[in-house]
């Protein structure tokens with residue numbers, strides 16, 4: 436599929452003056468995002484609940500960073516949607532258990548751009564297009580070695596820097612075809628060790644401060660599938 440450039444938002448959601456209208460719109464957007472997130476998670480039993488977990492963890496980090504209520508809600512919605520572009524990546528590549536070829540890896544790396552394209556018509560005007568930007572940049576790295584644009588440090592949108600931590604943490608706690616899930620404490624240690632390279636150190640600090648709270652939240656989502 437030929438990718439279209441992502442158009443600039445035509446208006447700002449934050450400009451909606453009536454708070455009740457804003458809340459109602461947010462509720463609808465959340466339901467829409469949750470449905471799409473569930474759809475992508477259902478493609479693969481390994482990633483079951485991943486989008487839900489990223490939504491919950493990202494929102495919790497945003498609250499710890501004292502972001503506004505609106506910002507943390509938008510972050511939650513972006514968490515549900517962050518991997519929606521994988522809908523355009525063949526299952527044979529997504530579920531491959533062996534090493535990926537360069538071409539297959541290049542195909543997977545298209546998912547942030549694809550995802551931004553998919554949600555732009557609905558989310559482009561929400562929060563100054565922040566959700567679209569967060570989806571587009573959720574695989575950037577703090578040291579500039581990520582994709583799609585190799586953005587560095589604070590050039591990466593704040594929401595994308597937060598989702599990057601939540602995304603990796605959730606993924607580490609899930610079984611993958613090529614490795615078993617990590618223990619909770621090992622995954623926390625891994626996130627801390629990547630502060631300053633893969634992740635924004637301030638966001639890692641905020642995450643570390645709430646790690647016990649995050650554990651409870653994830654335990655609630657997973658039910659009987661107990662974290663170790």
Ligand SMILES: [Fe+2]
Nearest residue numbers: 469490511515
């Ligand atoms: Fe949600």
Ligand SMILES: [Fe+2]
Nearest residue numbers: 517518573574
């Ligand atoms: Fe992703």
Ligand SMILES: [Fe+2]
Nearest residue numbers: 485517518602
């Ligand atoms: Fe993800």
